[in-house]
Amino acid sequence: MIEARNGTQTRVHYRAAMQVPGNPNWQETSIMPVTAGLFGFEDWPHPVEALAVFAIQME
Numbered sequence: 001m002i003e004a005r006n007g008t009q010t011r012v013h014y015r016a017a018m019q020v021p022g023n024p025n026w027q028e029t030s031i032m033p034v035t036a037g038l039f040g041f042e043d044w045p046h047p048v049e050a051l052a053v054f055a056i057q058m059e
Contacts, residue, residue: 002016002041002042003039003040004039004040004042005034006034006039008037008058009037010036010058011036012034012036012056012058012059013055013056013057014034014054014055014057015053015054015055016028016031016051016052016053016054017051017054018044018049018050018051018052019048019049019050020048021047021049026052029042029044
């Protein structure tokens with residue numbers, strides 16, 4: 001599970017890619033924007049070995 005806290009006054013969008021056990025390739029995953037002043041939570045039904053967050057943008 002990943003928890004993203006948005007301490008700004010605008011919505012934050014970002015992208016993420018993950019590595020799963022047994023697969024060395026990065027796979028992009030869907031991520032919901034985080035509303036201003038709130039938390040966002042993401043989880044997956046399988047183990048995640050690594051997660052990279054990129055392309056962070058404020059609306």
